[in-house]
Amino acid sequence: xxxxxxxxxxxxxxxxxxxxxxxxxxxxxxxxxxxxxxxxxxxxxxxxxxxxxxxxxxxxxxxxxxxxxxxxxxxxxxxxxxxxxxxxxxxxxxxxxxxxxxxxxxxxxxxxxxxxxxxxxxxxxxxxxxxxxxxxxxxxxxxxxxxxx
Numbered sequence: 030x031x032x033x034x035x036x037x038x039x040x041x042x043x044x045x046x047x048x049x050x051x052x053x054x055x056x057x058x059x060x061x062x063x064x065x066x067x068x069x070x071x072x073x074x075x076x077x078x079x080x081x082x083x084x085x086x087x088x089x090x091x092x093x094x095x096x097x098x099x100x101x102x103x104x105x106x107x108x109x110x111x112x113x114x115x116x117x118x119x120x121x122x123x124x125x126x127x128x129x130x131x132x133x134x135x136x137x138x139x140x141x142x143x144x145x146x147x148x149x150x151x152x153x154x155x156x157x158x159x160x161x162x163x164x165x166x167x168x169x170x171x172x173x174x175x176x177x178x
Contacts (some may be wrong), residue, residue: 030111032107035108036172038115047077055069057069068151072151076158079162086169113164115165116160125150132144
């Protein structure tokens with residue numbers, strides 16, 4: 030993966046994940062997903078600033094940054110470190126959403142003695158987003174740094 034490919038991946042998937050999380054949290058309560066609208070808004074307040082920060086950094090780079098000189102070799106792990114956080118966050122988010130839905134669904138037919146509270150759900154969701162943020166923020170700082178003065 031080249032630096033340019035990594036930048037494109039981060040921008041594309043930032044839009045993608047922001048859209049998916051936004052759609053799930055906006056429409057979910059109306060479709061009987063076990064979240065109230067005020068809880069969905071709280072979760073959007075966690076997610077949107079993160080992705081918008083990545084996208085605003087990309088915009089600044091687009092107008093003021095420069096690509097790395099061709100003589101600089103692309104690190105071997107760049108592809109894995111760029112794609113890995115998105116894949117991990119997506120899989121863990123999906124698992125969390127399904128577990129929360131099953132644990133709190135009145136239609137599931139299973140009598141769970143302990144449903145998952147919103148506090149537990151939002152704490153786990155914050156941890157999942159934190160894993161994603163820790164690695165992607167470091168990449169964004171490197172890949173989108175301004176080099177032109």
